Amino acid sequence: MRRLYLSATAVFWLLVIVYWAGSRWWPAVDERAAVITDRMIAPAELARHALPEDCWMAIRGSVHDVSAYLPEHPSRPSVVLPWCGREATEAYDTKNKGRPHSAQADELLARYRIGTLLVDKPR
Numbered sequence: 001m002r003r004l005y006l007s008a009t010a011v012f013w014l015l016v017i018v019y020w021a022g023s024r025w026w027p028a029v030d031e032r033a034a035v036i037t038d039r040m041i042a043p044a045e046l047a048r049h050a051l052p053e054d055c056w057m058a059i060r061g062s063v064h065d066v067s068a069y070l071p072e073h074p075s076r077p078s079v080v081l082p083w084c085g086r087e088a089t090e091a092y093d094t095k096n097k098g099r100p101h102s103a104q105a106d107e108l109l110a111r112y113r114i115g116t117l118l119v120d121k122p123r
Contacts, residue, residue: 038115038116039063039114039115039116040115040116040118041056041058041063041114041115041116041117041118042118043058043087043117043118043120046058046063046085046086046087046117047085047086048085049065049084049085050084050085050086051084051085052067052070052077052081052084053067054067054084055067055070055080055081055084055085056084056085056114057083057084057085057086057087057088057092058086058087058088058089058117059088059089059092059109060089060092061116061117061119062113062115062116062117063113063114063115063116063117064109064112064113064114065112065114066080066084066109066112068112069108069112087117092109
């Protein structure tokens, strides 16, 4: 019985180490997909997504579909809704109160990224 316990424990820790090492060496599948399928989004297309149930925002050059996240946002939806369909970097960086979002908020925001905002070049 002791030999079975030791064998099972060794196999468990070996699998944990292999899983950890694999996650260090190979990027997650969705990270590779994001690089391969980076979608370019024009400001006009961004502006068409300005409703609470269809809310896209451009933050730091990336476009995020935050529609699913709005009900979970810690503040009132009325704080976020005016920025749907718009460039919202300044609002995100300052929370309209001069305070930046946390690193955890930045990680969460990355999950909702759907593309890159096309910037019009001046003529």
